[in-house]
Amino acid sequence: MKKTLSIIFGVSVLFFATGCEKKEEAKITYKLTTEQVYDQMCVKCHGKNGEGNPKKKAPALNDQTIQELRLGITDIKMGGSGVNSSGTQHEVMEHNMKKIIEKGMDYDTDLMAQYIHDHFNKN
Template identity: 50%
Template sequence: MKKMNLALSLIALVVLSGCGDKPKSEVVTYKYTPDQVYKETCLHCHGPKGEGVAEKKGPALTKQSVQELEMSLFDIKNGGLGQSTATEHDVMEHNMKKLAEKGYDYDIKMMANYIHNTFNVTK
C-alpha cells in the first residue's frame, strides 16, 4: 500500500510540476530558513534530531530519502493532493495553513534537503 501511495505521489508530482509555473523573473523569498522553520515548527513533533515524538504522533524523519520527504512536504502543503483523501497528514495540513499565515512557509526542495542532510542516519 505504501509503495502504491509512493507511486501515485510521484505521478502526481510529475504531472503537477508544470502547472502554474511562476514567471522566471519572479523570485520567491521566505521569511525563515529551513533550519529556523524546523526548530520553530517541526521540532515539537519530530524531535530535535528528527527521531520522531511518539506522544505527538510525529514520525521519525531519519530514514527517509529526499524524494520521500519532498513528496510528504508537497502533500502537506497542497492539502493531500499527492496521496489519497485518507492522508496521514491531515493534522499537519491544517497546521501548515496556520504556519504559513505566520510566515513559516518554505521551499519544498530546500526543506527536504535540509531535513535529509541534517537528520538522515543512513548516509
C-alpha cells in the same frame, strides 16, 4: 488560496523541468530560513534530529530518502492528498500547514527536504 498554490506548484514543476539555474530566479523570498522554520515549527512534533515524536503521532523523518521527503512535504503543503503519507492524522498536518503559513513561516519544499535529509538522515 488553492488556486495560488496550484500556480506555485505548476511554476515549480516547470522550473524543475527546465533546469536548476532558472529555479534560482523564480525563488520566492521567505521570511525565515528553512533551518529557522524547522527549529521553530517542525521540531515540536518531528524532533530535534528528525527522530519523530510518538506522543504527537509524528513519524520519524530521519529514515526517509530525499525523494520521499520531497513528496511528503509537497503533499502536506498542497493540503494533503495522502500520496506519501504513512500516517492517518493527515488533518493534523493540514491544519498545521495553515498555521505555518499564517505565521509567515512558509518554506520552500525542496530546501526543506534537503535540510532534513542532510542534517538528520543516518543512512
